[in-house]
Amino acid sequence: MLEVKQISKVFHKNGVPFEALRDVNLEVHEREFVSIIGPSGCGKSTLFNIIAGILPPDGGSVMVQGKDVTGKTEACALMPQKDLLFPWRKVADNTILALQIAGMKKKEAREKVEPYFSIFGIDGTQELYPAQLSGGMRQRASLLRTVVQDRPVLLLDEPFGALDSMTRTELQDWLLDIWQKQKWTVILVTHDIKEAVYLSDRVYVMTPSPSRVQEVISIDLPRPRTPEITMTTEFVKYEARLKHAFGKKESSEEGNT
Amino acid sequence: MKNNKTSVRCDSVRSLNVSASKKGGLQQAVRNGAPAVLGILFVFVIWEVAVNVTHVSVDVLPSPTRVFRMLLVNRDKFWMHLIPTLQETLIGLGATILVAVFISVLCDFLPTVRKFVYPILVVSQTVPVIVIAPLMVIWFGYGLFPKIIVIVLVTFFSIAVALTDGFDSTEPETVNLLRSMGATKWQQFYYVRLPASLPSFFTGLRIAITWSVTAAIFGEYVGAERGLGIFMQICKNDFRTDLVLGSVIIISAVSLILFGVVAILRRLFIPWAAVAKAGAKK
Ligand SMILES: Nc1ncnc2c1ncn2[C@@H]1O[C@H](COP(=O)(O)OP(=O)(O)O)[C@@H](O)[C@H]1O
Ligand SMILES: [Mg+2]
Numbered sequence: 384m385l386e387v388k389q390i391s392k393v394f395h396k397n398g399v400p401f402e403a404l405r406d407v408n409l410e411v412h413e414r415e416f417v418s419i420i421g422p423s424g425c426g427k428s429t430l431f432n433i434i435a436g437i438l439p440p441d442g443g444s445v446m447v448q449g450k451d452v453t454g455k456t457e458a459c460a461l462m463p464q465k466d467l468l469f470p471w472r473k474v475a476d477n478t479i480l481a482l483q484i485a486g487m488k489k490k491e492a493r494e495k496v497e498p499y500f501s502i503f504g505i506d507g508t509q510e511l512y513p514a515q516l517s518g519g520m521r522q523r524a525s526l527l528r529t530v531v532q533d534r535p536v537l538l539l540d541e542p543f544g545a546l547d548s549m550t551r552t553e554l555q556d557w558l559l560d561i562w563q564k565q566k567w568t569v570i571l572v573t574h575d576i577k578e579a580v581y582l583s584d585r586v587y588v589m590t591p592s593p594s595r596v597q598e599v600i601s602i603d604l605p606r607p608r609t610p611e612i613t614m615t616t617e618f619v620k621y622e623a624r625l626k627h628a629f630g631k632k633e634s635s636e637e638g639n640t
Numbered sequence: 641m642k643n644n645k646t647s648v649r650c651d652s653v654r655s656l657n658v659s660a661s662k663k664g665g666l667q668q669a670v671r672n673g674a675p676a677v678l679g680i681l682f683v684f685v686i687w688e689v690a691v692n693v694t695h696v697s698v699d700v701l702p703s704p705t706r707v708f709r710m711l712l713v714n715r716d717k718f719w720m721h722l723i724p725t726l727q728e729t730l731i732g733l734g735a736t737i738l739v740a741v742f743i744s745v746l747c748d749f750l751p752t753v754r755k756f757v758y759p760i761l762v763v764s765q766t767v768p769v770i771v772i773a774p775l776m777v778i779w780f781g782y783g784l785f786p787k788i789i790v791i792v793l794v795t796f797f798s799i800a801v802a803l804t805d806g807f808d809s810t811e812p813e814t815v816n817l818l819r820s821m822g823a824t825k826w827q828q829f830y831y832v833r834l835p836a837s838l839p840s841f842f843t844g845l846r847i848a849i850t851w852s853v854t855a856a857i858f859g860e861y862v863g864a865e866r867g868l869g870i871f872m873q874i875c876k877n878d879f880r881t882d883l884v885l886g887s888v889i890i891i892s893a894v895s896l897i898l899f900g901v902v903a904i905l906r907r908l909f910i911p912w913a914a915v916a917k918a919g920a921k922k
Contacts, residue, residue, distance in 0.1 A: 483831070
């Protein structure tokens with residue numbers, strides 16, 4: 384469905400070349416939930432920007448549904464780490480931003496997003512300003528803004544990274560639940576190993592820069608999953624395995640965050 | 641999903657707090673304003689007492705009661721001179737906003753233009769108005785036009801900088817997000833950079849207001865047919881200190897009223913600013 388082939392990217396910091404990505408390959412199937420974990424600064428957001436078509440790679444290609452979309456923004460919807468909801472737009476108007484950019488009339492767009500508000504558990508917040516929402520609610524609104532774009536692939540860049548751990552757990556349960564109902568095709572960047580195991584069908588582990596795919600681990604836990612699954616031995620085994628894979632480079636990346 | 645309900649409830653409580661603090665805003669304005677009013681009254685009282693006790697000549701320092709009496713007696717004259725000053729101030733401000741918006745937007749879209757324009761802007765600020773104003777009279781005479789130019793020159797910088805800063809307050813992540821949605825440069829400007837610049841714009845406007853009144857007065861002072869600036873000069877030459885002080889009071893009042901108008905406009909144009917502030921406090 385989504386194929387990322389041999390992507391490489393070199394940045395120039397004050398004229399000094401910095402190889403961020405080297406021959407990254409990645410594949411995501413229809414309605415699959417894939418996570419990417421890797422040390423901070425290894426180029427995950429860079430990879431996302433390339434997949435989203437807003438950053439040209441120095442080599443390689445991005446294919447979605449058999450179509451070359453390298454450098455094109457039509458295939459993926461991006462959810463950034465910070466919610467980036469605009470303080471001057473009411474929550475509902477924030478969620479329709481992409482629709483308005485695509486040329487849809489405001490009224491029509493509002494009608495289109497309306498039913499999602501109850502699905503996303505934020506019904507009643509439509510006419511509030513983002514500053515009136517809690518961090519967790521803001522992330523829900525931010526995901527809604529991403530989902531309503533109707534793009535084939537959702538790219539979630541550490542969506543829960545800035546939340547406190549209680550809210551994060553709550554939103555992980557919520558995302559699991561809503562994904563199992565809606566079955567979007569998702570790539571999630573995270574540095575939370577438990578989150579990766581809990582939500583994903585497969586997990587890509589990246590190396591420090593120049594970043595490559597170090598390992599791909601299939602999480603063959605049954606679906607639908609519930610929060611209880613985190614207490615099973617299989618789950619803990621997967622966690623340990625990922626921790627091990629992740630630790631391999633973390634020891635070589637000491638203090639580099 | 642049972643968690644959602646509680647968080648919705650807690651969020652609606654938040655919004656209640658916000659609307660409560662909005663109402664409190666009016667009360668607070670009164671509470672903040674009261675000391676200012678009392679302070680000014682206090683100054684007037686001291687002034688009155690001092691004049692009565694020392695019997696200082698009316699040419700040097702007339703009592704405030706006399707100043708206000710003369711304001712009333714000469715109200716037609718004051719009114720006649722106030723109108724052109726107001727006109728200059730408002731037209732000058734309007735012209736400044738137009739020019740500043742045009743140039744800032746141009747600089748925002750065309751970085752090369754920015755590189756040329758910015759140094760000129762900075763240099764223009766080093767030229768004192770005192771030098772400019774007489775020149776304007778030499779070049780353009782005693783009419784409205786030279787005053788407008790002085791006002792634009794004085795206030796342009798604060799508004800242009802406020803706008804530029806406002807446009808630039810957009811984070812690179814936001815630009816990435818918009819681009820991923822397929823937004824054109826113009827859409828990025830319209831949906832983000834423009835609304836993001838409003839708070840900063842109003843801050844700049846608030847500064848520009850006081851300066852534009854001062855610049856109008858100064859422009860008149862150097863040469864005009866009518867206006868509070870030239871009126872003050874005539875009164876000064878006649879040793880009518882009471883009328884000079886009356887003009888000062890009118891000018892302050894005008895500045896204050898314009899200040900208030902900007903505050904109201906700010907509320908109208910960016911109702912979300914109060915909400916965002918209340919949210920940030922939590
Ligand atoms: N536009 C850029 N110019 C130069 N260097 C960049 C740029 N964007 C990212 N980098 C560098 O590339 C590396 C990877 O960044 P990023 O993709 O944000 O990492 P991650 O998301 O994995 O934390 C970092 O070292 C960062 O400093
Ligand atoms: Mg990142």
